[in-house]
Each structure stands twice: as structure tokens, then as C-alpha cells.
Amino acid sequence: MSDHDIQLLTLGASAGMLFMLLVQIVFGVIDDRRDRKVARAAQAQLDAAREKAAA
Numbered sequence: 001m002s003d004h005d006i007q008l009l010t011l012g013a014s015a016g017m018l019f020m021l022l023v024q025i026v027f028g029v030i031d032d033r034r035d036r037k038v039a040r041a042a043q044a045q046l047d048a049a050r051e052k053a054a055a
Helices: 003-054
Strands: none
Touching: none
């Protein structure tokens, strides 16, 4: 294997790792937004139930 082949292999591996890191970051942000939305909805239901119980 020549030096050029090793450089291409290393470059491909590095690009693949960076791409996978980017995918994990993007989907992590999307997942966090979804979790916060669900948490807000649950909190709203809890607040409504507390108000109903207090009345």
C-alpha cells in the first residue's frame, strides 16, 4: 500500500467520523427539543389537574 492510499484511507475514516458526529449532534438537538415539548405538555396537564382539584 502506498503513502497515497494510506492518506486516502485516513481521510475517508476522518470524514466518516466527523459526519457521524454531526449526525449525533443534530439528532441530539432534535431529540432534546422533542423532550422539552413533552415535558411542557405534561407540566400543563399537571397544572390543570391541580387547579381542578383545588376548585
